[in-house]
Amino acid sequence: MCVPQAPADGILKLSVLSRADSHPAKVDLGVGAYRDNDGNPWVLPVVHEAERRLHSDPNFNHEYLGVGGLPALTSGAQKLIFGKDSPAQGRVYSMQTISGTGANMVAAVFLKQFKEPSDACVYISKPTWGNHRSIFETAGHKVLEYRYCNYETLKLDIDGMLDDMRAAPMGQIFVLHACAHNPTGIDPTEEQWREIAKVMKERGHFPFFDCAYQGFATGDVDSDAYAIRLFVAEGFELLVAQSFAKNMGLYGERTGCLHAVCQSPSVLPQVSSQLNRLSRATISTASAYGAKIAGTVLEDPELYGEWLMSMHDMSKRILAMRWLLKNKLVKLGTPGNWDHVTEQIGMFSFTGLTKKQVEALRTEYHMYMTDDGRISVAGLNTHNVDYVAESIDAVIRTVNV
């Protein structure tokens, strides 16, 4: 077998470079993982408590989960996304997956196998999470883009988005970010979501929601689920890939779910059996430990309440950093409009910095971000935000385009 060298993954190459840099002023604004104000990873108190409970249970073991996953997780996760009295109740199949990526992958394969028309394309936002294209193309889909980010204003190109939805043949698949768009941080307003739903309904398009940041965008899980719940209320069938990596800090435990909202309970048996079959042929069953942690938190009202507060705290700190950064840039008189820094939402901000500017930041200022100018706001803290603002100011003034 002839196996050539493959190109390295961009984001991970970045973290390799960042780790190798021992400069004291180094700032890592690359990978999307939450950091506290000291730049450290943060294991949530409710996660610690859930683990303590698990390990005090004499019946704790490592036995296989069922193919559908841990019921405490899947039913809790379903309630979290769709709300307690959802009109979708009784016609959703929820299956545990290897975090959000795993949910995306199973959904992609399921759609390729069963979605009619068989030549329906998958439309992803321009730009989107780097792995979306790869996941859907690997599953055999043709992947196209819909306009999303206005690169001039760094706001939502709603007209372009709706035009592309209208222009697409009927019955296509659209990948939508439920909230806290990655990488731009640009989310539609509620009114814009209603417009999007209207056009998608007119064109018979199928919504696939990627929900990796519920609770992280506004700090409120129900507000962050607005778009998904709107589409459910509008009668759409849809798929949701849900991750607990960021909002519960479970990253490496790989805890997630795929939800299939069906028009009627009558199709649940076949949908669930086919999703189970697909999952069985990729992983057999999902990983237990993270699911048990999440299930414990979701099912215990006290822990659940504390978790909501932790999410609120994380999103509050991120918002505070946005304001600190913006205010500093404004104070420095840094050329350009910096409103987008505080208008964008969630873990990421699309700064508008060019590739050359990003490279200069890396080589001269030991600051790491992806080539598209995306920063992980969670990497900012009160100790480094001034340095970050000053460095950005410097490269904007000296590095042209």
Add this chain to the structure above:
Amino acid sequence: MLLSALKSSGPLRRAPAARCLSAWAQVEMGPPDAILGITEAYKRDGDARKINLGVGAYRTDAGKPYVLSSVAQAEQSILRQSLDKEYLPITGLAKFTSAAASLAYGGDALERVAVTQSISGTGALRIGGAFLERFHTGKAIYVPGPTWGNHGAVFRDCGLKVGQYRYFDPQTNGLNLGGMLEDIRALPKGSLVLLHACAHNPTGVDPSAAQWAEIQRVVEECEHVAFFDMAYQGFASGDVDRDASALRSFVAANRAPVLLAQSFAKNMGLYGERVGTFSVVGNDSAERDRLLSQVKILVRPMYSNPPVHGARIAGEVLSDPALRQMWLGEVREMAERIIRMRAALRGELEGLGSKKKWNHITDQIGMFCFTGLSPAQVDRLASEFHVYLTRDGRVSIAGITTGNVKYLAESIHNVTKD
């Protein structure tokens, strides 16, 4: 719905189902999972004598799940370290993968082994299938007849055609070596051959060392690719090195390309934590690097990176000398309990005066026994005797205990004596 149907101009519509506009209305029911279905039937059974011989998960002599002491201690040690839950790299926890590769391959060849952590054995097979679909020209893989029920599904979903080579001889309840060698020789040159490293699932029939040598010779002569599935290292003979000897022999000869799917589900009892590795043996370390780069490309769109908890436990067990010793002892104990139960079942059946031959129960090795029972007999065992096994006659020996072996023997005797 009735009202709106009445209001419409035509005659009364049939039923709400006819109006179902679901995108999934034409989706057919997926096939029921044979193995997992047995557990469900067992759970529904209220009889106190019921026995579950379906799923291959180890049970103690009290019929309980077993958390190995070495595993529990490793886990405690990890918890005390208060580690974070950050993402692992795509290829997983290096401390785990290098120790796992070392366990499988022995000390040799490690610098040319491209290894990644995987979602247990199934995930490793899936990565392997995807890798072979991309880089192997034949696009077909050949599995033994019979094989683990999920092999076909995994490889077919990867886009490979799945063929079979003869393996089990129902006449002798042993290996059909002649048929196996003939079939493997008849495959197109450079074909993909899936081999169970040890403790064949479902039959428990393993080639002897001499038979393995013949198999290896044919695979090498035909320039085939050997994909080993090793889910029971340590569980077959009780000795991890002995159980890996076929794999290591192929690698040492360095003639046939070798891939490996390795699972720690059974031998560490880490089942649900999904701990395993996938590896490809390259020609040298440069090739190893190229192979690894391609494996990463395959893994990223599957699940990005693997679960951390089980890998930390396994990594700790394998690299801490005291825990490793403890673990090896526990694996040996599990294997020995299974060997004892094999002997007990055979002894009971012969003691009942059964006319049938039962030597295969002790000749076969590992967690499973291919009893030779017919589907009809299996059904009777379930319905009349509350004994549950898969319809191919496969028994998970781990489900047998000193407490139930007599009743099991009586039940089997009852359905086979005529």
